[in-house]
Amino acid sequence: MKKLINDVDDVLAESLAGFAAAHADILRLAPERQFVARRELKRGKVALISGGGSGHEPLHAGFVGHGMLDAACPGQVFTSPTPDQMLGAAQAVGGGAGVLFIVKNYSGDMMNFQMAAEMLDQENETVIVNDDVAVENSTYTTGRRGVAGTLVVEKVVGAAAERGADLAALKALGDAVNKATASMGVALTSCTVPAAGSPTFQIGADEMELGVGIHGEPGRRRVKLGSADEIAAELTGAILKDLSLKPGAEVLLFVNGFGGTPLLEQYLMVNAAHKVLAGAGIKVVRHLTGSYVTSLEMAGCSITVSALDAAQFALWDAPVHTAALRWGM
Amino acid sequence: MNHTALIKNATQTLIDHVDELTALDQAIGDGDHGLNMKRGAMAIQARLDELAGQSLNDALRTMGMTCMSTIGGSSGPVFGTLMVTLAKELPATKPTPVDLAGALDAGIKALTRLGKAEVGQKTLLDVLAPVQQTLAAGGGEMIARVRACAIASADATARMDAIKGRASFLGERAFGHVDPGSRSMALIIDSIGDTLSHHP
16 A cells, blocks of 8 residues: 555544645634534524545535535545534534535435434434436445535535525425436546555456446446547446436536546546537536545546536536635635 | 453454455445444443443443444444444343343344345344344254354355345345455354353
8 A cells, every 4th residue: 555644543634634724714623523614604504514434535525615515524434424423513513594414325324414313403404415327226325326416416505505595495406406416437446445455446457347436336347448438428328318318408517536537537538428418419518527526546537417407507606615616706 | 240351352353353344345345344343343442441330231332322423334323223222122130042132123123224224135134133033042052053143144145135136236246245244243243152151
């Protein structure tokens, strides 16, 4: 294992300390590293809280700030946070208008957030993100997994919360955006959890894992490495089949690097996905490209297509100021 | 005997098997199970003095809450809920196999609700259910039979699809691999049996 670390047991603590120092104008890190919270809280606003295992940076703490999350709870690498973290976050950022949890659909996240929701003495709702079309079911999920589409849900719902939408409206909006969003990924190499010290999976130099999850867990199938156009056709094809979009539909295209793939290749994949979408008569009206929902140093990418409506596109365009996403302010 | 030895040995067994559990989870999951169990086991060991002064029921409750607040993942809520339920269901007196069977039955029901899982779906329920039946049926050589049942039942999860009745690509690929959570559960039960047979 070759990583920029001191002691494997201190990776999370030291990385979060650096993150908090680098973005002290936007956020603060709670004692015991329970959660990262927005520095300027807005009274009377529904509090948006997400969280999950670490190793996906900048997700979720990188999306704490104006127009997105109020708090994010970081778990150990690839391990969901514990209920007391979510309770601590809710108590710190809850502004009296209720709490909305945004949870990726993994068994561990679901159970820990559910326990927190049951113990919380504030009105709360949960939006479950399950945008991954690759795998319907596995031991580690309760249905489809939540992957890069989580960013789209957090951005759109965050903007609506900033404008004062109530808890019920935000829950409905989050569910709607999740339903309109589909993703699928491909891995070219594995990733190494620091504390494990060895790669999560073995993959041949000429192989790729189609439909990989964001923890390097298995996907649809292991095949010989294809061209970018072939990969884009497979990923985008599965997404379009799931969303069943009509020609003329307007979408957001989000090509997400998994941590080990350079922007040079990510933009090449944008170009490749464009060809597939144009062939299906789909119009790409918004873009996001970059490594936002990562799997440590895994090479590969995911493609996310989000068929938002006009009001949802307006919320996507709304000002945001977080460590990882910033526009309009 | 006091429950301190049971706790100390069972947690040490998990710590000693961290590499095996990691390898099992890397094969079909995301590779964090061994480290999560080790973190929980070490958090419990750090409270051994406190646990020694508590009743078995209170010690189970303390350990359950410790699991929930330190392990994370699925294992935190699952092992935490199991222990908190056992704490609630076991009698205050030294439990008999029938008492254990009754408490485990409640634990299985609690986990079924929590994880929306059923027996036969390649989870630790596939160890707990046969162990519960063995305890409920009674008979001689109980400790040896429970230990053998736990180990064999965990091994048998290799011959189950990840989700029964759904032949997803992953389901087929998970076939042949032992479920990591089931192996952890079997290691705990085997260690408890081992300690009990040395300190009857």
